[in-house]
Amino acid sequence: MADKQDSTRKETLGFQTEVRQLLKLMIHSLYSNKEIFLRELISNASDAADKLRFEALAQPDLLGEDELTIQIEIDKEKRQLSVVDNGIGMSRDELVDNLGTIARSGTAEFLEQMTGDQQHDATLIGQFGVGFYSAFIVADKVTVDTRRAGDDKAVRWESNGEGEFTIEEIDREERGTRVTLHLKDDGAEFVEPFRIESLIRKYSDHIGFPVSLHTEGEDETKVVNSATALWTRSRTDVEDEEYKEFYKYLSHDFADPLAWSHNRVEGKREYTSLLYIPAAAPFDMWNREAPRGLKLYVQRVFIMDDAEQFLPLYLRFVKGVVDSADLPLNVSRELLQQNPDLAAMRSALTKRVLDMLGKLTKGDDYAKFWLEFGQVLKEGLVEDLANKDKLAKLLRFATTQSGTDAQDQSLDDYVARAQEDQDKIYYILADNHATAVASPHLEQLLKRGLEVLLLTDRIDPWLVDGIAEYEGKALVDVSRAALDLPDDEEKTSLESMNEEHQPLLERIKGVLSDRVETVHVSRRLVDSPACVVAADDDLNPQLRRMLEASGQEIPETKPILEINVEHPLVSRLAAEADEQRFEGLSNIVLDHALLAEGSQLDNPAAYVHRMNKLLLDIESGTKND
Ligand code: ADP
Numbered sequence: 001m002a003d004k005q006d007s008t009r010k011e012t013l014g015f016q017t018e019v020r021q022l023l024k025l026m027i028h029s030l031y032s033n034k035e036i037f038l039r040e041l042i043s044n045a046s047d048a049a050d051k052l053r054f055e056a057l058a059q060p061d062l063l064g065e066d067e068l069t070i071q072i073e074i075d076k077e078k079r080q081l082s083v084v085d086n087g088i089g090m091s092r093d094e095l096v097d098n099l100g101t102i103a104r105s106g107t108a109e110f111l112e113q114m115t116g117d118q119q120h121d122a123t124l125i126g127q128f129g130v131g132f133y134s135a136f137i138v139a140d141k142v143t144v145d146t147r148r149a150g151d152d153k154a155v156r157w158e159s160n161g162e163g164e165f166t167i168e169e170i171d172r173e174e175r176g177t178r179v180t181l182h183l184k185d186d187g188a189e190f191v192e193p194f195r196i197e198s199l200i201r202k203y204s205d206h207i208g209f210p211v212s213l214h215t216e217g218e219d220e221t222k223v224v225n226s227a228t229a230l231w232t233r234s235r236t237d238v239e240d241e242e243y244k245e246f247y248k249y250l251s252h253d254f255a256d257p258l259a260w261s262h263n264r265v266e267g268k269r270e271y272t273s274l275l276y277i278p279a280a281a282p283f284d285m286w287n288r289e290a291p292r293g294l295k296l297y298v299q300r301v302f303i304m305d306d307a308e309q310f311l312p313l314y315l316r317f318v319k320g321v322v323d324s325a326d327l328p329l330n331v332s333r334e335l336l337q338q339n340p341d342l343a344a345m346r347s348a349l350t351k352r353v354l355d356m357l358g359k360l361t362k363g364d365d366y367a368k369f370w371l372e373f374g375q376v377l378k379e380g381l382v383e384d385l386a387n388k389d390k391l392a393k394l395l396r397f398a399t400t401q402s403g404t405d406a407q408d409q410s411l412d413d414y415v416a417r418a419q420e421d422q423d424k425i426y427y428i429l430a431d432n433h434a435t436a437v438a439s440p441h442l443e444q445l446l447k448r449g450l451e452v453l454l455l456t457d458r459i460d461p462w463l464v465d466g467i468a469e470y471e472g473k474a475l476v477d478v479s480r481a482a483l484d485l486p487d488d489e490e491k492t493s494l495e496s497m498n499e500e501h502q503p504l505l506e507r508i509k510g511v512l513s514d515r516v517e518t519v520h521v522s523r524r525l526v527d528s529p530a531c532v533v534a535a536d537d538d539l540n541p542q543l544r545r546m547l548e549a550s551g552q553e554i555p556e557t558k559p560i561l562e563i564n565v566e567h568p569l570v571s572r573l574a575a576e577a578d579e580q581r582f583e584g585l586s587n588i589v590l591d592h593a594l595l596a597e598g599s600q601l602d603n604p605a606a607y608v609h610r611m612n613k614l615l616l617d618i619e620s621g622t623k624n625d
Pocket of ligand 1: 040087099130131132
């Protein structure tokens with residue numbers, strides 16, 4: 001029977017493995033940043049106050065007449081620091097869940113990336129977001145006393161951060177939470193009033209609740225922060241440092257953001273938004289279930305975290321706050337979705353982010369942004385065609401003229417370099433940069449000085465469909481059959497060339513008819529004997545491989561083989577009288593063309609066999625000489 005004795009008994013519970021690892025790593029990697037524990041604890045206290053105010057909308061009794069406050073207490077003699085709030089508090093079960101486990105999926109994999117190198121790990125932890133556990137950077141024991149608003153029982157959680165924690169029922173009059181840090185020897189600085197006062201100012205000036213400091217043995221308790229939520233202040237009154245601190249408080253990141261945008265909209269709809277671009281992608285950016293979105297307030301009252309309705313999925317890296325004057329206070333996720341104002345707000349906020357990124361392109365930070373978030377932003381050209389023009393300007397590519405695999409060239413850069421009569425933007429899709437640059441499909445374009453975008457991201461086949469054209473120039477895949485180069489006098493002569501070489505083409509087609517659709521003379525080759533191209537309405541090979549890898553059945557289509565009639569190997573082929581050798585050689589020419597574009601051979605063993613035979617032929621040929 002779960003009688004009273006049972007429930008008051010002190011229980012010892014183990015931390016989830018991930019928590020144990022995180023604790024160890026955090027203490028080690030954040031040691032030189034240790035003061036941030038205070039930001040994290042104040043941030044949690046402020047969230048707790050926000051949540052209580054929210055629940056009190058439906059149940060005013062929970063709040064009563066109390067003012068919501070946060071108090072920091074320091075006791076020099078005992079070397080203790082406490083963060084006390086009268087917010088929502090936690091029940092026993094919440095306490096065990098919240099401070100004993102980490103619910104984010106992918107955490108274990110994330111932790112495996114830690115190396116033990118302080119700087120490297122500190123950056124990684126920043127992407128994860130530190131939280132309550134940072135208390136153990138400075139404390140060798142932490143006690144949490146808490147009573148949930150509306151509950152009559154209070155609970156104590158206690159741990160030395162080494163694998164276990166205890167839970168017991170306690171007497172506690174007040175609602176809310178007291179987190180007490182028993183500081184390590186080298187944490188003595190955190191009981192110095194002067195030091196703590198300056199930290200409180202630094203870390204909590206921008207939150208909407210008063211934060212006061214009480215020093216043991218002194219009567220006075222003084223409010224230290226200005227207790228005005230940062231986004232409610234006028235832009236001109238807020239320093240850059242304050243914006244940065246607020247970002248860290250909001251995101252639990254401890255790197256500075258790359259950019260922010262703070263706006264108040266008045267008129268038919270009234271709201272304030274403060275949006276940030278982080279410097280690094282969170283570890284779970286590719287996890288569809290990972291929390292994302294803005295913190296929603298209505299008339300300064302916190303309503304929900306992770307309100308994903310305000311921005312499209314491809315802007316999921318944006319952090320920030322939106323505070324609406326018009327949405328109903330009782331708005332839920334479902335009601336929000338149906339709210340007639342939502343679409344307009346969403347499109348305005350999207351535009352703000354894109355404008356902010358547009359500004360960022362003017363400086364050096366854009367390269368950092370692109371490296372972290374470029375692939376996500378590309379989704380926009382598939383998802384959000386309304387903003388196509390703005391998005392296309394933000395794209396960055398590696399090209400045949402940039403000389404590196406860095407994606408740092410814009411479409412405007414490309415267009416500015418385009419040849420006078422060039423009405424196309426050329427691109428090639430490949431699995432990686434090395435395959436792209438080495439592709440035979442580029443030869444003729446390179447010879448003519450035509451620049452080609454080298455596209456190697458998974459999303460690129462969709463991206464090029466999304467862009468379709470830019471500044472009046474159509475995007476053209478250089479590996480398509482109907483490649484049309486500017487000022488192409490040879491175009492007519494191609495037909496005559498096909499005619500002229502008809503017997504050879506027919507002969508090759510005859511031996512490769514199972515593997516190719518047809519055989520043409522190529523205009524795009526210079527140094528290579530052959531290449532394969534796709535008919536214009538076929539799937540391109542990258543997309544095909546991707547779809548097949550994801551388990552989809554794609555109907556077989558055969559490529560077109562293009563041969564370079566100027567190439568000595570092709571002349572050799574034409575001169576081959578032995579039918580068997582002709583067949584072997586033709587197959588090898590095709591095999592190599594397929595390998596060069598990154599395709600897998602359907603029958604690699606047959607290729608190896610043909611190749612060995614050829615090598616032996618050469619061998620015996622030289623002996624005979
Ligand atoms: P995060 O704040 O990023 O969710 P934390 O590890 O800091 O992660 O905290 C875990 C959870 O514990 C919080 O989400 C919250 O539910 C709860 N919590 C922490 N501190 C408090 C507090 N002072 N009052 C109420 N709940 C708290």
